[in-house]
Amino acid sequence: DAKTTQPNSMESNEEEPVHLPCNHSTISGTDYIHWYRQLPSQGPEYVIHGLTSNVNNRMASLAIAEDRKSSTLILHRATLRDAAVYYCILANFGNEKLTFGTGTRLTIIP
Amino acid sequence: ETGVTQTPRHLVMGMTNKKSLKCEQHLGHNAMYWYKQSAKKPLELMFVYNFKEQTENNSVPSRFSPECPNSSHLFLHLHTLQPEDSALYLCASSQLRDPREKLFFGSGTQLSVL
Numbered sequence: 001d002a003k004t005t006q007p008n009s010m011e012s013n014e015e016e017p018v019h020l021p022c023n024h025s026t027i028s029g030t031d032y033i034h035w036y037r038q039l040p041s042q043g044p045e046y047v048i049h050g051l052t053s054n055v056n057n058r059m060a061s062l063a064i065a066e067d068r069k070s071s072t073l074i075l076h077r078a079t080l081r082d083a084a085v086y087y088c089i090l091a092n093f094g095n096e097k098l099t100f101g102t103g104t105r106l107t108i109i110p
Numbered sequence: 111e112t113g114v115t116q117t118p119r120h121l122v123m124g125m126t127n128k129k130s131l132k133c134e135q136h137l138g139h140n141a142m143y144w145y146k147q148s149a150k151k152p153l154e155l156m157f158v159y160n161f162k163e164q165t166e167n168n169s170v171p172s173r174f175s176p177e178c179p180n181s182s183h184l185f186l187h188l189h190t191l192q193p194e195d196s197a198l199y200l201c202a203s204s205q206l207r208d209p210r211e212k213l214f215f216g217s218g219t220q221l222s223v224l
Contacts, residue, residue, distance in 0.1 A: 032209045043112070043200045043215030044153070091209035098213060100145075100153040 004088045009105040012078050020073040020104055022088030027068050030092040035062065035073045036100075037084040044087065044100070047073065083108045113137040116201050116216035124224050125191060131219045133184040133201030139214070141207045142184040144176060147198040147218070159184060160207045191223045 005023040012018040024033065034049040048055055048062045050071075055062040061074040075082055087103040114135045123129050135142065144156040158166035159178040173195075175187040184201055200218045204211040 030209075036213075041217070043114075043202070043218050044213070045112070045215070046212040049210070049212070093209055099155065102152050 004090060004101055006086070006088055006101065006104045008102065009107065011107045011109055013109050014080060015077055018075040018078045018082070018106065020075075020086050020088075020106065021070065022072070023070045024088070024090055025069045027090060028092060029068075031068075031090040032092065033062065033064060033068075033071050034089045034091060034098060035060070036087045036089065036098075037082075038087070038103070039081075039084045047086070078106075078108050080108050080110065082106065112214045112216065114201060114203055114214050114216040116199075116219050118219055119217065120220045120222075122222045122224060123188070123191065125193070127191075128187070128189040130188065131186040131199055131201075131221075133186075133216055135182055135184075135201075135203040135214070137203060137205075137214060139203040139205050140181050141204045141211075142178060142181070143202040143204075143213070144184065144186055145200040145202065145215075147200060149197070153200065157186075158207070165207070188221075191221075193223050196221055196223045 032051050035047040036044040037047050038044045048060050050062045063072045085103040085105050087100050089098045091098050117132045140161050142159045145153045147153045155168050156170045157176045162178050173190050177185040198218045198220050202213045202215045204213050
């Protein structure tokens, strides 16, 4: 299974953009890139996913490198409610299960 | 509110007890999952059900017994657990077993085994 690598922790100031990186150098052509986040005392929450093109939704943007070996989750204007552990995960047909790593713990500084 | 409800939220049990965790989804999904999250460890997939049929068992000990009577309900029956089984147990669902589908998680059951 292709694996992802994320920094253990990051900090950002409130109301500033946040760029959360993820490396997936062994990604296959059919792997979808998913991002979830887990707030304290809650289950993980879907954020965004993509295959090749950059994606935007109301929560975030996903920028995927041209060679797909890395991606970046962008929170355009961080709030205190965005403090969570963010997981970058790969999934493909034949291996649809989402395998969670240790993620990045994001701290927002007021 | 994710549409996936887990009960109870907290459970304390002795090693000789038998208890069950319940998960219910109101989303019309066809796939349901049990995950285990131990302290300071990644989520581990335990079981997958697709259209009520178990399609994955990730080498989970037999003291954990899942049951999926219909596409909306998922149970995890527990018996003779060990203290190391103490963890957050999360249920999730998705429309299909498809890598493009989102997973919707419940808030979990925090289990303590004494």
